[in-house]
Amino acid sequence: MSGAKKTPFYEKHVALNGKIIDYNGWFLPVQFPQGLVEEVHDTRKRATIFDVSHMGEIIVEGKDAEAYLQKILTNDVSRLKDNAIMYSPVCYPDGGVVDDILIYRINGNKYFLVVNAANTDKDYEWFKENQAGEVDLKNLSPQYAQIALQGPESEAILQQLTEVDLSQIKFYRFQADVAVAGVNCLVSRTGYTGENGFEVYCENEGAVALWDAVWEEGQKKELRPAGLGARDVLRLEASLPLYGHELSKDITPLQAGLQRFVALDKSAAFIGQEALKKQEQEGLPKKLYGLEMLERGVPRDNYPVKSGEREIGWISSGSYSPTLDKFIAMAFLEPGIAEQDQEVTVEIRKRFYRAKTTKLPFYRREK
Amino acid sequence: MKYNVIDGLKYTKQHEYARQEGNVAVVGLTDYAQDKLGEIVFVELPDVGAAVEAGKSAAVIESVKAVADLYAPVDGTVTEVNETLLDQPEVINQDPYGEGWVFKVEIKDESQLGELMDKPAYEDFIIKEEEEE
Numbered sequence: 001m002s003g004a005k006k007t008p009f010y011e012k013h014v015a016l017n018g019k020i021i022d023y024n025g026w027f028l029p030v031q032f033p034q035g036l037v038e039e040v041h042d043t044r045k046r047a048t049i050f051d052v053s054h055m056g057e058i059i060v061e062g063k064d065a066e067a068y069l070q071k072i073l074t075n076d077v078s079r080l081k082d083n084a085i086m087y088s089p090v091c092y093p094d095g096g097v098v099d100d101i102l103i104y105r106i107n108g109n110k111y112f113l114v115v116n117a118a119n120t121d122k123d124y125e126w127f128k129e130n131q132a133g134e135v136d137l138k139n140l141s142p143q144y145a146q147i148a149l150q151g152p153e154s155e156a157i158l159q160q161l162t163e164v165d166l167s168q169i170k171f172y173r174f175q176a177d178v179a180v181a182g183v184n185c186l187v188s189r190t191g192y193t194g195e196n197g198f199e200v201y202c203e204n205e206g207a208v209a210l211w212d213a214v215w216e217e218g219q220k221k222e223l224r225p226a227g228l229g230a231r232d233v234l235r236l237e238a239s240l241p242l243y244g245h246e247l248s249k250d251i252t253p254l255q256a257g258l259q260r261f262v263a264l265d266k267s268a269a270f271i272g273q274e275a276l277k278k279q280e281q282e283g284l285p286k287k288l289y290g291l292e293m294l295e296r297g298v299p300r301d302n303y304p305v306k307s308g309e310r311e312i313g314w315i316s317s318g319s320y321s322p323t324l325d326k327f328i329a330m331a332f333l334e335p336g337i338a339e340q341d342q343e344v345t346v347e348i349r350k351r352f353y354r355a356k357t358t359k360l361p362f363y364r365r366e367k
Numbered sequence: 368m369k370y371n372v373i374d375g376l377k378y379t380k381q382h383e384y385a386r387q388e389g390n391v392a393v394v395g396l397t398d399y400a401q402d403k404l405g406e407i408v409f410v411e412l413p414d415v416g417a418a419v420e421a422g423k424s425a426a427v428i429e430s431v432k433a434v435a436d437l438y439a440p441v442d443g444t445v446t447e448v449n450e451t452l453l454d455q456p457e458v459i460n461q462d463p464y465g466e467g468w469v470f471k472v473e474i475k476d477e478s479q480l481g482e483l484m485d486k487p488a489y490e491d492f493i494i495k496e497e498e499e500e
Contacts, residue, residue: 030432031405035405035406036405036406036431036432037431229405229431229432233431262373294407296453296454297409298408298409298434299430300434319431319432320406320409320431321407322431347468349411349427
């Protein structure tokens, strides 16, 4: 097989009969025997455990760390407090996206960045290329494992394994040096599913012990494993963007509806600022919409979307949604289209299927 | 064998089965194929009266993650399609050889069926395919 890397949890996936694929150079389970649909339900109703060790981790450290991050991020990192997390696109000068990442502020001189697996090397190069001031960059990706524990029972499971009061770690907050089953971890209340849950990082050495402890404790709450397939559907239901679909070097964060994460007027200049300001003034050529099929048909990436005879855009992500029992998609369409209840058609193998626009997100958990 | 393979049916390398009933073949996806595809959510059927050709796509089966062609096992004319699948495609997962049949085709040349695999040959074929994965 290919030269893909194994995460510390590889043997766990094999033992659980996961269907392993090569995902961006990592052997990871795409699904488990219960199937993708059940994995989605399990995540929404109880809890699931995901191996997300493929994600990249980069440390930015030095007295100019904040100024440097202000330059490469579109979001305003000066608003970030210690132990808080921020989501931000990273842009090219033309406003296209290098990656979308999480920034964990350990302190004003030290930040922990979590980047997409497929982009880790590219990001690291980009960060190096734009390095400025007194800043040190370290790519820690190969040394770190990561578990995502997602779903309403996540907190009850994880709390049994640590002395730290998890209720004090709010959404998009984290704590470093948390002993989970005796393993030193960084615990953050984040995720990519739209559910309450945690992402737990540790060094490779402790990873298996961490997994085993979470797994064993989790069985009291019927914890199940979930794979990349479910992860993709869960994030689509929650309308979270995926690089390569809703974001790319050819799509700006403004088009993807990420205005909240683009601080056009922050005090520091950032890469892509001028292009994004210009786009905001001139208007977007296409922007992201939600679609719901009115007839049975599976909307998939790159299928054309039409209004009458006219092509008005394309699907960026689409799937059957087990939670809603509907066929849903995100699509880039001409910005004149109404955000809700406008009928369009999706072209699937030369046939046209009716759909309507619908507000994003498709799914929002009840709090 | 983890997968259900039925005696008396003929099997293709693309994991369709054909059950001969007089001069008609009932065509569907094998248990192995439905398992590999996962939860089936959409089926596109051929038109009744359409001419299908052995080895050419005659229907489309979609699971949550994948789009798969269903190839006709023999040449012929479609005489009936399983319209239940339009609203309940998951029947293919539940009962691939029974209620989950996809279409029926009037057989033009019976010798084409003879070229397909029988149960032992198909079992060997999927064991090899599993090993290659």
